[in-house]
Amino acid sequence: QSVLTQPPSVSGAPGQRVTISCTGSSSNIGAGYDVHWYQHLPGTAPKLLIYDKSNRPSGVPDRFSGSKSGTSASLAITGLQAEDEADYYCQSYDSSLSGLWVFGGGTKLTVL
Amino acid sequence: QLQLQESGPGLVKPSETLSLTCTVSGGSISSSSHYWGWIRQPPGKGLEWIGSIYYSGTTYYNPSLKSRVTISVDTSKNQFSLKLSSVTAADMAVYYCARHGSHLTTVITWWFDPWGQGTLVTVSS
Numbered sequence: 554q555s556v557l558t559q560p561p562s563v564s565g566a567p568g569q570r571v572t573i574s575c576t577g578s579s580s581n582i583g584a585g586y587d588v589h590w591y592q593h594l595p596g597t598a599p600k601l602l603i604y605d606k607s608n609r610p611s612g613v614p615d616r617f618s619g620s621k622s623g624t625s626a627s628l629a630i631t632g633l634q635a636e637d638e639a640d641y642y643c644q645s646y647d648s649s650l651s652g653l654w655v656f657g658g659g660t661k662l663t664v665l
Numbered sequence: 666q667l668q669l670q671e672s673g674p675g676l677v678k679p680s681e682t683l684s685l686t687c688t689v690s691g692g693s694i695s696s697s698s699h700y701w702g703w704i705r706q707p708p709g710k711g712l713e714w715i716g717s718i719y720y721s722g723t724t725y726y727n728p729s730l731k732s733r734v735t736i737s738v739d740t741s742k743n744q745f746s747l748k749l750s751s752v753t754a755a756d757m758a759v760y761y762c763a764r765h766g767s768h769l770t771t772v773i774t775w776w777f778d779p780w781g782q783g784t785l786v787t788v789s790s
Contacts (some may be wrong), residue, residue, distance in 0.1 A: 599712075644713055652714055654717075654765075654775065656712035658710070
């Protein structure tokens with residue numbers, strides 16, 4: 554049971570926009586702590602996609618964007634491409650004894 | 666370009682100690698302001714942070730694993746290591762190492778980047 558809750562899967566057709574939610578609580582996202590997002594293709598190293606809620610590392614397309622409101626955060630992907638098919642994880646800090654730096658359970662994005 | 670690579674036995678017997686090493690290339694652990702961390706992913710499950718270490722030896726551990734985890738650093742080899750004792754089937758996972766946050770910033774902002782490719786550790790007799 555992950556501290557941050559994500560939908561197990563989402564899907565979309567090429568060119569469409571999809572969002573992935575990440576729901577936390579008052580001890581993590583709701584406390585105002587930053588949310589970061591990772592993209593993971595099985596067998597490869599997870600890749601930082603978004604940091605500090607909405608910032609993109611160099612090389613990450615602006616099709617990827619992050620937002621946060623209350624105890625939840627969202628990752629939006631516009632202009633969906635086949636290469637976006639991957640697992641996506643959110644991460645934040647938690648001030649309870651849940652583990653300090655905590656992750657979501659991951660969301661599998663399928664490009665139809 | 667900073668790169669990290671995990672290494673260690675892929676099979677550990679129940680009740681024994683899991684030992685992994687992360688070798689950092691393209692940068693020096695001792696000259697970095699960053700912490701260095703371990704994360705794992707059990708089959709079919711999400712990611713779990715295990716612990717992180719600074720080159721000076723200062724550590725943070727996941728409270729749920731703290732009693733069984735030891736993370737150490739060898740600056741001469743540019744490596745940091747993970748030991749997890751008394752393993753059970755629940756410890757079977759892909760283990761990743763990654764660069765964690767900088768001590769120059771507040772811990773609540775920390776993320777992991779870059780990551781190693783991960784190594785699968787199976788727990789079986």
